Amino acid sequence: MSVSTDRRPQTSRTNVWRIPSERSSLEWLDCDREFVSRRYDRIAGLITLFEWLLFLPRGLRKQAVAHIGLKPGDRVLEVGCGTGRNLALLQDCVGPTGRVYGVDISQGMLARARRLCEQECWANVTLTLGDALEYVPEEPFDGALFSLSYNTMPHHHAVLTHVLAQLRPGARLVIMDAKVPAGIFGNLILPFAVWLNHLTVLGNPYIHPWRQLAPLVDNFAMEERLFGAYYICWGRKRAKDR
Numbered sequence: 001m002s003v004s005t006d007r008r009p010q011t012s013r014t015n016v017w018r019i020p021s022e023r024s025s026l027e028w029l030d031c032d033r034e035f036v037s038r039r040y041d042r043i044a045g046l047i048t049l050f051e052w053l054l055f056l057p058r059g060l061r062k063q064a065v066a067h068i069g070l071k072p073g074d075r076v077l078e079v080g081c082g083t084g085r086n087l088a089l090l091q092d093c094v095g096p097t098g099r100v101y102g103v104d105i106s107q108g109m110l111a112r113a114r115r116l117c118e119q120e121c122w123a124n125v126t127l128t129l130g131d132a133l134e135y136v137p138e139e140p141f142d143g144a145l146f147s148l149s150y151n152t153m154p155h156h157h158a159v160l161t162h163v164l165a166q167l168r169p170g171a172r173l174v175i176m177d178a179k180v181p182a183g184i185f186g187n188l189i190l191p192f193a194v195w196l197n198h199l200t201v202l203g204n205p206y207i208h209p210w211r212q213l214a215p216l217v218d219n220f221a222m223e224e225r226l227f228g229a230y231y232i233c234w235g236r237k238r239a240k241d242r
């Protein structure tokens with residue numbers, strides 16, 4: 001028997017369950033930010049398990065970080081940094097003279113990232129609890145990363161333009177995420193993707209972030225992995241968008 005989470009996530013109730021009908025299994029309702037943060041508080045301990053269950057390709061995080069094109073001394077922002085799974089990679093790129101910033105809306109996720117920073121004695125990581133749309137940077141960034149986070153933000157387009165505004169001209173913004181592959185296979189698994197996302201990470205499978213990023217940047221590029229089930233896309237902030 002399949003079950004799905006409440007189809008009214010805009011409300012404060014989170015624990016109403018029902019069997020989806022054929023029709024509703026294809027629906028996606030955006031969740032409000034409180035709902036998203038509470039969901040992530042609850043699943044914070046399961047993130048590595050999800051990575052494994054959802055076949056996150058090995059090396060995908062490293063590749064995404066490499067596409068930011070960071071160098072020692074740079075400042076980089078991870079938007080929705082979660083438990084800090086990319087922090088070591090970002091740290092490696094910017095070195096001790098650089099700085100890594102992370103913002104996340106979930107206290108539970110960020111607590112784990114903070115613990116990691118303490119364990120690793122990283123003095124140049126600044127983590128902020130809050131909505132990415134309200135994030136006020138301490139300095140301009142040389143790069144930004146959305147890693148498995150873009151689709152979880154109901155106001156993703158506004159967040160994207162907000163983050164682009166915080167980059168230096170020429171700096172790269174990278175989005176890495178899962179997606180429903182194109183074609184018949186994708187159409188077949190779409191109801192499953194909708195159901196699974198409602199139940200777990202709240203990533204809206206109907207969003208096409210690459211289509212939103214492409215018109216806003218220079219040198220847009222994209223690559224796919226695992227038969228189109230994952231992708232990385234990136235581009236440079238335009239000089240005229242100062």
Ligand SMILES: C[S@@+](CC[C@H](N)C(=O)[O-])C[C@H]1O[C@@H](n2cnc3c(N)ncnc32)[C@H](O)[C@@H]1O
Pocket residue numbers: 033036037040047079080081082083084085086103104105106109130131132133146147148149152153201
């Ligand atoms: C699937 S996790 C990915 C975490 C991390 N980037 C990674 O690659 O492991 C998505 C993260 O985005 C965060 N998030 C969702 N909406 C957000 C928002 N409006 N502002 C900041 N973070 C948000 C969630 O709390 C969660 O930690």
